[in-house]
Amino acid sequence: MLERIKNIAWEHREQITAWRHEFHANPEVSFQEFETTKRIKNYLEKMGFQNLRVGTAGVETGVVADLNPQKKGPCIALRADIDALPMQEQGNPPYRSKNDGVMHACGHDSHIAMLLGAAQVLKSMENELPGRIRFIFQPSEESPHKSGARAMIEEGVLEGVDAIAGLHIWSSLPAGIVGYKAGPFMASADEWECVVHGKGGHGAVPHLAFDPIVAASAMVGALQTIVSREIDPLEAVVVTCAHIESGTTFNIIPDKAFMEGTVRTFNQEVRSTIPERMERIIKGISDAMRCKSEFKYKNVLPPTVNDKAFTERAAEVARALLGDENVREVVPTMGAEDMGLYLERIPGTFMFLGTYNEAKGTVNPQHHPEYDVDDDVLPLGSALLSAIAWDFFRRKN
Structure with missing residues (x-):
């Protein structure tokens, strides 16, 4: 099954890359992700998702989509953040930001694309899944005082959800390397x-x-x-x-x-x-x-604290999917993430996916005005999110 998941994700690599470039070219800051939300909703509807929930904290930003909503089995959530930073892009890729003073300089464009890719993979095998998957496209991660995670939780996004997983593109890890850490992962x-x-x-x-x-x-x-x-x-x-x-x-x-x-x-x-x-x-x-x-x-x-058992199992899945040499335990970072708000409430994991590649010039750190990522890692991220969800059901049954 893991090989199948990987193959399906790789078959969609051009689409996943195109999504990333589209979102990179059209960035929007926290709780102003109106066009971003419309684009995500449109792509999910084209995949066959119905009854999408749009809007968070009274603002028409953010999307929640459920796969197999009528099934009674366990439920896992997969999360991506969708907002950009208020900064001017100085690089000059073909998909350079069209919005002056706004840039996807933290990889959230990649997160959207990878989660859309995972939605595509898992939608193609929905009849084989014994439970439910909730896809959370969360606004406003970059504005901690107006955290999109906090708003979504208050509005019930975790109701009926048993576990959660997320990936963050990480500029200091070599491209394609998955970094994990059970327990404290990111700081308060x-x-x-x-x-x-x-x-x-x-x-x-x-x-x-x-x-x-x-x-x-x-x-x-x-x-x-x-x-x-x-x-x-x-x-x-x-x-x-x-x-x-x-x-x-x-x-x-x-x-x-x-x-x-x-x-x-x-x-x-x-x-x-x-x-x-x-x-x-x-x-x-x-x-x-x-x-x-x-x-x-x-x-x-709060700090982002990964559930020990869930994270160690997710790392095993990553090794089986990508090879032992492409998965490593990393040291925690003093950076912060509102993913920790979800993990305070339910077990789950947050992992890094490396994108540093000198040959492709993706060497700048997050929040740098010339930040970019290696697109070849994107289908790997889609495959990993899908595989973690599949493994969750396999263990529950």
Whole structure:
């Protein structure tokens, strides 16, 4: 069966590539994927899917399609994200973005194409499948505050679903290599901000002011002691200050400073302790330097934690499908993904599919203005998603 799945996917490789190029040329940002949604719906209808659900969070973006909806067997969901990034493409492929200031620079065009390919493969064998498959084309992954995954979950996309799987194109892995990791796979992503209120004055007489820039600068350094001196060295934690803004000119001490950043970790228990640790340090420095501070912390996305048994089985399927040499265990990344919201609720796996290929020039990292992928990996992704679904049913029966 695996060889059959692989062959069907490969037979559709030109169509899958054409889909990727079409979506790459017509990118749309989070919760504005209107044309993207129409195109996905159109292709699914041509395959024979009926009763498609369109729209998420009151916006006509995102598509959900069910295969074998009347069957009573188990149900697995396959997920792809569909939004692009607000950035200008600088590369010049034939399928270059037609929308100024918007680009598929993270591989979501590939994700759409691979999931459409999987839908095509599995639709061709629907009568042989003893259960249901839900195809989730999710909007707004790139906007964590307005997560499409969170919206879809709140609207019931996981009702009746027993497991979920997804693939992410990964620029640092060689083309065609599948990367997996049971357990924590991608980090949480939280945001924080702080306003330091001081007392402005002339730069020539700093003793008459309460300098918020000096206080903020001390905070940036001191916050790093959370990781270096308060957290177990074997835990992976990042506390980053990424934006500082204060003052208007060279000789005026301002009356306030603003800073913001992100916190990443794989450990939910550690994650829960970070806000208090940060606030304690910030308040202590504010008091010591005669300033006041306002600190806000927002939990945004949880870590993406792969179910151990499901992931190890999916890796076995990948080896059987693609060969042992093309599947490897990878280290987790501190990048974040709202796929973790699904995996908080049901077992499943999220895996990487490499696309780095020097011969084809697909060497730039995600979010690079000349980012592109090796199209030859796309049918492999469609085949792998299909094979994971088929294996899920085989094990359930």
